[in-house]
Amino acid sequence: MTTNGGKAISVEQLIGSADSYIAGGVVSLNRKVDPAITFVRALGSKLYNLAGTEYVDYHAAFSPHLLGHNHPQVNAAVIDAMARNESLMGAGTTPWEVTLAKLLCEAVNSLQRVQITNTGSEATAHAIRLARAYTGRDDIILMLGGYNGWHNDVCRTVMPTVDQVGSRVSPGEYPVLPLSAGIPKDALAHLHIVNFNDAASVEYVMRAHPIACVLVEPVLQNIGMVLPQPGYLARLRELCDQYEAVLVFDEVKTGFRTALGGYQSVCGVTPDLSVFGKAVANGYPMGVIGGCERIMGLFHDADPTRKTLIAGTYNAHPVSCAAAIATLELLRDHGEDIYGQLDGLTARLTAGVTDIFSQRGIPAITPRNGSAYCTYFCDHAPVDWHDILAHHDFDLDRRYRRALIERGIYQFPLPCKQGSVSAAHSDEDIDRTLEVTAGVVAEL
Numbered sequence: 001m002t003t004n005g006g007k008a009i010s011v012e013q014l015i016g017s018a019d020s021y022i023a024g025g026v027v028s029l030n031r032k033v034d035p036a037i038t039f040v041r042a043l044g045s046k047l048y049n050l051a052g053t054e055y056v057d058y059h060a061a062f063s064p065h066l067l068g069h070n071h072p073q074v075n076a077a078v079i080d081a082m083a084r085n086e087s088l089m090g091a092g093t094t095p096w097e098v099t100l101a102k103l104l105c106e107a108v109n110s111l112q113r114v115q116i117t118n119t120g121s122e123a124t125a126h127a128i129r130l131a132r133a134y135t136g137r138d139d140i141i142l143m144l145g146g147y148n149g150w151h152n153d154v155c156r157t158v159m160p161t162v163d164q165v166g167s168r169v170s171p172g173e174y175p176v177l178p179l180s181a182g183i184p185k186d187a188l189a190h191l192h193i194v195n196f197n198d199a200a201s202v203e204y205v206m207r208a209h210p211i212a213c214v215l216v217e218p219v220l221q222n223i224g225m226v227l228p229q230p231g232y233l234a235r236l237r238e239l240c241d242q243y244e245a246v247l248v249f250d251e252v253k254t255g256f257r258t259a260l261g262g263y264q265s266v267c268g269v270t271p272d273l274s275v276f277g278k279a280v281a282n283g284y285p286m287g288v289i290g291g292c293e294r295i296m297g298l299f300h301d302a303d304p305t306r307k308t309l310i311a312g313t314y315n316a317h318p319v320s321c322a323a324a325i326a327t328l329e330l331l332r333d334h335g336e337d338i339y340g341q342l343d344g345l346t347a348r349l350t351a352g353v354t355d356i357f358s359q360r361g362i363p364a365i366t367p368r369n370g371s372a373y374c375t376y377f378c379d380h381a382p383v384d385w386h387d388i389l390a391h392h393d394f395d396l397d398r399r400y401r402r403a404l405i406e407r408g409i410y411q412f413p414l415p416c417k418q419g420s421v422s423a424a425h426s427d428e429d430i431d432r433t434l435e436v437t438a439g440v441v442a443e444l
């Protein structure tokens, strides 16, 4: 129970009321969770539900909150922007978009030019359109177990069953299983789905079809934490060069969370285009598309048959820009401390969790990429979705997450969802989490 405008309301009342007005009862149906929950406040590493119960947050709203919720400097920058009467002008270049674009280009080596959107989905849509305009080809390669947004060109089932997708084929491709009704068959006909870490299948598809782009998350973080095998991303680079396709890194999850230079600065592979979102504005809405001038230049090509549209009433909104500028400046000026802290905390968390399971004799592994991680109940770090399907204990994962939530540790209650540590987490948060985890695992 809590009060809302003086009236006490319960979770049940709120959810009942939501169903009367919101199609599906929750905005963005990916947020529908069991057990149902209503958070009303968040600060630093903590979430608070309607009843005021505190949770240590490892969901981070699907991972944007790299610095923690309501970071004081990020919020102050937003408040300052409003106090200066910055507004959405909708005409001409604004100082804040120039400041932000410069920070982005200075942070990530492959960014010669950028454009700014409101979401990661918009940015991946623009990347695909640019790649098609640049190559004059329609087909694209996507990864099984990848997620790149909700629009028609990428909207395939992220976590299909083996019955749906079929057994592993390499080299080969998988059926395109739309994640939504309402997608024209023609759109699906241009998608080719291959397994992550399977460059042979990328080459197989490239030999058979003219490919506009390979759109790949450099680490698959929408099915937990599937890291690229040594040489895999470099091989994708070679294949894109050989077959004249555009290599697009979807760094919506990895960018800025892994490092200021993105995952590309860690793996040493340079994509033609990159897409960012989430951590770039620490929880405020933003997407970024950027890359080499020869492709980004299509946005203003003098030839109308090549000119590629980018537009959006709210693109580079001053509130989001202020948040992103403050976030990137903090990461630029204090990156060593921030990334050091994130790394130390997450290493301690994942090592502690590994110890707890190993003491109980439960096969479990917790691969991580910086401050992002996922526990799989199997004896090795999975290399692709088929590996997870074949070896991960989904039921145990579900029970584990639910038990953690019951004791105040918020992991998204769906198997194989990535966890995120923020720079606002403390050693005490990790201690508390490990203590709860030990108790939960003892009873699993």
Ligand SMILES: Cc1ncc(COP(=O)(O)O)c(C=O)c1O
Residues within 6 Å of the ligand: 062, 118, 119, 120, 121, 122, 124, 147, 148, 149, 150, 217, 222, 250, 251, 252, 253, 277, 278, 287
């Ligand atoms: C890797 C990746 N790309 C793209 C998107 C889409 O971003 P948005 O939800 O901001 O549209 C997501 C969202 O989770 C994502 O994880």
